[in-house]
Amino acid sequence: MRIKIVTAVMVGAVGLLVTGCGGGGSGSDDAGAKPAAALPVLPQKVPEPPEMPEGELQPSPDAGAPFSKNLAYELRRKTLDMAKAEGKTVGECPDDVASKAGTQVTCTVTYEGLEVVWDVTIGENSGWSDNVVKYQAVPRKGVLTRDGAARLLYGNYDPELVRCNNIPKAVLVPLDVKTKYTCQTVDKGKPGLVEAARVTDAGPRFY
Numbered sequence: 001m002r003i004k005i006v007t008a009v010m011v012g013a014v015g016l017l018v019t020g021c022g023g024g025g026s027g028s029d030d031a032g033a034k035p036a037a038a039l040p041v042l043p044q045k046v047p048e049p050p051e052m053p054e055g056e057l058q059p060s061p062d063a064g065a066p067f068s069k070n071l072a073y074e075l076r077r078k079t080l081d082m083a084k085a086e087g088k089t090v091g092e093c094p095d096d097v098a099s100k101a102g103t104q105v106t107c108t109v110t111y112e113g114l115e116v117v118w119d120v121t122i123g124e125n126s127g128w129s130d131n132v133v134k135y136q137a138v139p140r141k142g143v144l145t146r147d148g149a150a151r152l153l154y155g156n157y158d159p160e161l162v163r164c165n166n167i168p169k170a171v172l173v174p175l176d177v178k179t180k181y182t183c184q185t186v187d188k189g190k191p192g193l194v195e196a197a198r199v200t201d202a203g204p205r206f207y
Helices: 067-083 146-157
Strands: 004-007 044-046 089-092 104-111 114-125 132-139 142-145 161-164 170-173 182-187 198-200 203-205
Touching (some): 067 114, 067 142, 142 146
Antiparallel strands (some): 044 161, 089 104, 114 132, 142 170, 161 182
8 A cells, every 4th residue: 555645734825815906085076186007018928728637646656665755756746736737747755764753854856847845844644544644845946837827817817818927837936935927817908917926835826
């Protein structure tokens, strides 16, 4: 039976804050006010990505595979969840890593040529099965993908189009920090606010 590994702590935020626009005025006719400046239009048109494939990530470890292989597999899954986009992944953990609680180890997952380094701390067994091991994993950098950013905006706002400022297919960025990459939604031909992307271990965010 392959050892199952479950995340002990969710490191990143999992909610998306939807920013509302609150209107407020004095009620007077502000005839002398200047018209609002037109919002900029970002250059990159990003179509809605196809749905992520379902099913178990392949290749998966064989039955009886060592703990290091199972851990690397779980980190591949977490890397894809952070990217929110399809891509080839290869995971590597030290061969001698043990499932003993308190063990600390560094693993690397290569996603589309980008090396994502994970700092991992092994926790206790689940208590209901010796084959389930808890762990905490924190990436040193995040993976921002063009499809991941677009998938979030299309999924939450259902716009006609998403525009960005030339986000690469995939790029490493500081974790949980606003980046230089921005996007906006377009509805009825009108561009929306330009928002900076940031990345948590659970995917991109725009707030």
